[in-house]
Structures are given as structure tokens and as C-alpha cells.
Amino acid sequence: MVQxxxxxxxxxxGDTVAIPGLxxxxxxxxxxxxxxxxGCGKSTTLRMLAGLEQPSSGSIRIGDRDVVNLAPAARDIxxxxxxxxxxxxxxxxxxxxxxxxxxxxxxxxxxxxxxxVAALLQLEPLLARKxxxxxxxxQQRVALGRALVREPSVFLLDEPLSNLDAxxxxxxxxxxxxxxxxxxxxxxxxTHDQLEAMTMSSRIAVMRAGELQQFAPPDEIYNRPxxxxxxxxxxxxxxxxxxxxxxxxxxxxxxxxxxxxxALPYAAAARPAAVTVGIRPEDVLVGEGPWQAQxxxxxxxxxxxxxxLDAGGLALTARVPxxxxxxxxxxxxxxxxxxxxHLFDKSDGRRWEPAGR
Amino acid sequence: MKxxxxxxxxxxxxxxxxxxxxxxxxxxxxxxxxxxxxxxxSPTLLPKAITFEHYARVLQDTPFLQYFANSMILATSxxxxxxxxxxxxxxxxxxxxxxxxETLASxxxxxxxxxxxxxxxxxxxxxVSIGLANTLASxxIAYTTFALPYALWLLRSFMAGIPQDLExxxxxxxxxxxxAFVDVVLPQALPGIISTALFTFILAWNEYxxxxxxxxxxxxxxxxxxxxxxxxxxxxxxxxxxxxxxxxMSVPLIIIFAFFQRHLTSGFGAGxxxx
Numbered sequence: 001m002v003q004x005x006x007x008x009x010x011x012x013x014g015d016t017v018a019i020p021g022l023x024x025x026x027x028x029x030x031x032x033x034x035x036x037x038x039g040c041g042k043s044t045t046l047r048m049l050a051g052l053e054q055p056s057s058g059s060i061r062i063g064d065r066d067v068v069n070l071a072p073a074a075r076d077i078x079x080x081x082x083x084x085x086x087x088x089x090x091x092x093x094x095x096x097x098x099x100x101x102x103x104x105x106x107x108x109x110x111x112x113x114x115x116x117v118a119a120l121l122q123l124e125p126l127l128a129r130k131x132x133x134x135x136x137x138x139q140q141r142v143a144l145g146r147a148l149v150r151e152p153s154v155f156l157l158d159e160p161l162s163n164l165d166a167x168x169x170x171x172x173x174x175x176x177x178x179x180x181x182x183x184x185x186x187x188x189x190x191t192h193d194q195l196e197a198m199t200m201s202s203r204i205a206v207m208r209a210g211e212l213q214q215f216a217p218p219d220e221i222y223n224r225p226x227x228x229x230x231x232x233x234x235x236x237x238x239x240x241x242x243x244x245x246x247x248x249x250x251x252x253x254x255x256x257x258x259x260x261x262x263a264l265p266y267a268a269a270a271r272p273a274a275v276t277v278g279i280r281p282e283d284v285l286v287g288e289g290p291w292q293a294q295x296x297x298x299x300x301x302x303x304x305x306x307x308x309l310d311a312g313g314l315a316l317t318a319r320v321p322x323x324x325x326x327x328x329x330x331x332x333x334x335x336x337x338x339x340x341x342h343l344f345d346k347s348d349g350r351r352w353e354p355a356g357r
Numbered sequence: 358m359k360x361x362x363x364x365x366x367x368x369x370x371x372x373x374x375x376x377x378x379x380x381x382x383x384x385x386x387x388x389x390x391x392x393x394x395x396x397x398x399s400p401t402l403l404p405k406a407i408t409f410e411h412y413a414r415v416l417q418d419t420p421f422l423q424y425f426a427n428s429m430i431l432a433t434s435x436x437x438x439x440x441x442x443x444x445x446x447x448x449x450x451x452x453x454x455x456x457x458x459e460t461l462a463s464x465x466x467x468x469x470x471x472x473x474x475x476x477x478x479x480x481x482x483x484x485v486s487i488g489l490a491n492t493l494a495s496x497x498i499a500y501t502t503f504a505l506p507y508a509l510w511l512l513r514s515f516m517a518g519i520p521q522d523l524e525x526x527x528x529x530x531x532x533x534x535x536x537a538f539v540d541v542v543l544p545q546a547l548p549g550i551i552s553t554a555l556f557t558f559i560l561a562w563n564e565y566x567x568x569x570x571x572x573x574x575x576x577x578x579x580x581x582x583x584x585x586x587x588x589x590x591x592x593x594x595x596x597x598x599x600x601x602x603x604x605x606m607s608v609p610l611i612i613i614f615a616f617f618q619r620h621l622t623s624g625f626g627a628g629x630x631x632x
Contacts, residue, residue, distance in 0.1 A: 087541055087544075
């Protein structure tokens, strides 16, 4: 079984600290996404795991080996690059067989492996072609094939889908999920696309400025974001975030945000002085309710309509099913799913949950 | 842009081609004319009779073949030395970060800007002091010093165009850095290497000044100076032989060009745009 462990790993380029100190344990067989905006250190993390960058300090273990001083070739990993990095002067077959050849696998065995991988990825008709003669999706599959053929213990994928068009991306996402299920290998996947991370991962590591923000399964990342950054970063349209405060409303906890005073179904025990209040669009119920808001923007997507609301200075976003007949400027009543309101301690930005939740 | 009619293009192009090609044509014609016809008072454009006696004389009665061999050895060794150094050097300039990298690259270019004639005396004295005067090796060293900077810059721009991901991929796939260089970088840089090699070969093949100054014996004399000294004396110029020798001298370059012309143009184009 192959666990991947980052222990106090840091990376600095000259005086610029890219990653101050990363602790991360990826369990065997997991599909873990490193997710974050560009420049958050996710690619650097992956490249350090691959051996393409040397960490400034700390240790990285794959299985029971500390790999920091091992060459990429010795780490028993395979990597798929954003640019695919197919060798342009080699045919598809030669590309896929290259890792085997470099490891001294006999020619007959290479042919068997090639046939297996080609069948798995439906590459048989393309084997004699050069990468330049393939479409983006085909190149992508060849790059996957080259990674698969050797059966490494860890797969590294660096934004492998970002160069594909939208429909192909959805298709390849499904294929990757299927592939991971079938192989059961540890996969580390770097992406800035939260949809990819949410749909494929067993766990997501959300990163920002080189620091791990939260490392949890997708539903927990979505439903219980660990801090304001994760809350704002995950979810489209984004969660509405506003400053607010907590008060004791006769035994109940009451959150004051903008002009609203929302009674929450929790006891008013110890609480932070100031909070950031987060409300997801699907938790804003337009139609009936105790509060009024003005419609500022209507974005119909067909299946649902995204509505931007102004509730007396508090900006909210709501999801309304179907094509709605809302008009800009009109005033609507709304309610909130109170138990789903997210609270973050304003002093440190971390999630705060009342006792008994 | 509006497309010009083909006949206008031809009208402009062909005279230019003729002007450029005429001396070469004249060289070819002269080399096959009988000596008597050569100096006739009514010059003929096309020879009345064709003879290969001049070629036979050049090959049999003069040290032409010795010079030819010298030139071959000289141009080939220079090319091998320049390519070996510049391929590795250009790779280092593109891929490795070390202090003074850019300064180094600029200094190299600066040496290319110096006219080669100013280096003749110091170079000659240095070569004498290390005992290489009057050898082919001295010319290989001299040519390397002025072919290398250009080769380095040409190859550098080529290598800069090779995505680093390719090497990273090769290294993850099991290659060492040197293995990745050989398996991935070299094939990608091949057009650049070919055009750089051609440039170096032609330079070494055609060079005259250094060959004249540095080498003074028939054993080490290349074609350029050899042909001149054997056929041109103060009293007489053997035109027919000179032309025949010139034609023979051009043959290797023509053959090489025919094979690699495509790479040469693409190579110079890429170097120009990216450099």
C-alpha cells in the first residue's frame, strides 16, 4: 500500500516563499485534488512530489521511502502534464512504450503492455501516428496511456483537462473517475477547476498562497468550509459573504447581518464577537418569507435562474428553479435556510460552529 | 496584399537570378572549354567543343586531392567540435540557472562582433607558442573561435523553443537528465543542429584569410589557399585549371545543400525570429 506523505515541506525561490510548510497525508488508493487559484503552490507541490523540483526543507515519502533525494525516475510515479508533453518525433506506440523501454522491459513484454493500454484507452487505430496528427482529446489519451503503461504506484496529473474543450472535458472526467475506480491507484490531481475537483476526488486539498486551507472530502468542503477563503472559493455562483455579529435573542442565537436579524436554531452560548456570515445561493428561498429584497440582476441558465438580490444593502445571490419571470427592480420576499448559514470568526477567518450543531 | 501577376514576378526575378548565377555559369563553361577557345578574340558563350582535360590535369598533375582531403578534414572536424560544444553550451544557457548566465551569453555574442582580422596576430602567436603553427589543428581551433559564438546563439534560440515539459516527462518516465537530453532534446533540436552544422561547415570550407596566415605547407593547406597558390603565379594564371578546380571545390557544398536545404532555411528563419 502506498501512502504519500508531505512533512513540513517548504519551497522558496530565492527570497520568495512559495510554500511555507506543508503537511499532507494522502492515503493509499485515494484520488486527491490539489485545488486553488493560480499561484497557490499546487503545481509546485506536485512537481516536488514528482522530483522535478527540490523542496527547500522537509520530507516527502512515497510508501515507506523518503524520496526527496531520489531522481524522478526512481520514484515509481507517472505524470500527465497539462501540455501532455508527448514526444513529437515518436509515434503513439513509441510514446507509450518509452517508460517501459527506459526501464529495460523486453520488447515482447512491451508489445503486450502496449496492447493492453491501447485497448483500455481505445488507441489502437492511432498507434502508428505522430502526436501532431492527433486531436487534443486523442493526445490526452496518449498521455494517459504513457502514464498507465508502467503501472506506477502513484499517478500525478497536472491540470490534464484544461486544454480540452468543455464537452470533451466532461467526457474525460467521467473516464478518469472510471479509470481510478478500476485501477485503485493513488492519484494526485492538480486543478484550478472546482468542478473537476468536486466530481472526481475522494478528498480535496484546497490551497492558497502555499498553505493548505482544508483537506476533506468534497461534500465536507462544500457544506462545512473550514474558513472564509474556502467558503468563497468553492461553489458557483459563489457564497455571499458579509460582516455580521452574533447576539443572544432570549436564549436563541441571533445573527445580525445587514438589516436582517436571523434567529438560529442554536443556544446562545459562548460566541465570537464579530463574524463573517456566509449564505449559499441555494439557501436563499425566493417567493415567501419575512424579508424583502430588490432584484438587481437575473441570469437565466435554462435549468435554473441565478438572481442577484439587494436586501437593504446586503448583497445576496439566489438560485431559482427554471426560467423565472422575475424582473430587475422588482421587490421579492425571501427566506433563508437558517440551519445552513455559515459562520466564520472574524478574528481569524475560521469556521465557527455553535455547540450542539 | 494584392497578388501580382506571375509574369511580373518572373520579369523581376529572372534577371536577378541571371546576374547572380552568371559568374558561376561562366566558371562552369570556362572549365570545359579547350584552352585554344578560351582566349579566342570572339568569346563564345557556349563552348564549341567540350573537354574534360582541365579536370584530369587538376586531379592528376596538381596536389588538388591533397588540398581537398585537407579541406574535408578541416571542415568536418571544425563542424564536429563546434556542434559538440555549442549543443551542450546552448542547452546549459537555456536550462540551467547560474550566476552570470546572461552576461556569459552576451560576452559570447560580443566576440562574434569583433572582426576576425583583429584576432589574427594574437591567435597566430598563441598557436605558435603551443606548437600548433602550420597544422590543420590550428585552423580547426581558429575556425572554432569564430563559428562557436554564432552556433551557440542559433542553437540557444532553438533550444529555448523546446518545451521543458518534454524533458520533465522523459525524466519521470525513467530517463536520466542526460538520457532525456539525448532522447528528447536532441531530436527536437535536430533542424537547428543541422543548420548550425551547415553554417559551420561552409564557413570552414570557404575560409581564406586564416588559412593563408596560419598554414604555410602543402601538407596542411586547404583548398582555398591551395588552389590559389598552385595556379596563380606572378606571371601566369591558369584560368582553365582554376575554373575546373573551383567547380570541383563547389561540388561538396552543392551536394550538401541539395540534401539539407530545407533545414537550412527553416533553421535560419527560426533563429532569426526567436533570437
